[in-house]
Amino acid sequence: MERLPLSVNKSNLLRLKDELFFARDGLELLDEKKEALMAHINTLAGKAERVRAKMNAMLEEAYSHLREAILVDGRLACERAALASKMGEEVRVREKSFMGVALPIVRIDLPRFVPSYGFQGTGTAMDAVAKTIQGGMEIIAELAEIEVGLFRLIAEIKKTIKRINALENIYIPVYESTIKHMEESLEEKEREFLFQMKRQKGRRREVEHGSI
Structure with missing residues (x-):
């Protein structure tokens, strides 16, 4: 086993024991952090699946209205309306910390739905497309919040596991071997010193007895 290149003395031994204690304590904390991150990732992953299902349902509804609008109003009219569409939403993003990871909190404010395109060449199907998409903006914002949070949490747990592996397989074993x-x-x-002391003590006794 590899050892640290240090002089063998009690001062270094005591220092290494202190550092090993802190390393083991740090390993325990990292294990707790890993478990907390995994639990939060699992919670967000389940939530993401539900929100994706809602978003897919919204998109399916929007495409259904769009197909109707193309049939009724024509593709060119739909393209013109799409270019003129403007939601007027306001997105606010702030962050909260979880186990040292900055997780986004996304909020979106939507105005009352009013078509931003003209009435000429468009009908109720086009209005339904725009209204469905505007209503789905909240779902999209929520999914973005979750997806970014998951990305950051997964990146953090990878770093945490890497540190745990380094402590378990490299740092702590090297310290234990050195200690x-x-x-x-x-x-x-110490045994050699005691042996030498006994030999010297025996010689003194021999000298003392010889002198007598």
């Missing part, structure tokens, strides 16, 4: 090596080396030095 074990230092403890064994210091114990060996």
Whole structure:
């Protein structure tokens, strides 16, 4: 096992033990963060699926009205009306923090529906297209909020898992190996020191007995 290139002494041993304690504590916090991120991702993923279904239903309704408008008013009239269409919406975006991740909060204000194109060459089917799309803007804003939030949460959980793996497989094992090596080396030095002390003590006794 790889070890840190440090001198073997008690000062370094104590410092490494402190750093290992903080690394293990950090690993525990990262595990908790990972679980919280996963739970929030699962919640948003379920919500996104429901909102996408609503958006698809809205688009299906809008296309149904559009097909009717093309049949009744003609493609050219529909294209002209589309170019003149203006919703007049106001989008406001702010952010909230979740586990250090900035998640967007999107709000959209829509004015009362009034067709922005002229009455000539258009009919109720075209009005239904525009009204359906305007009503669906809130759904689109909600889905955008969720999709961006999911993208950021997934990016954050990838970084968190990478840090967890680094701590579990590299940082902590290297520290444990270095600490074990230092403890064994210091114990060996202590045993050698005690052995030398006993030898010196024995020699002194031999000298004392010889002098007597």
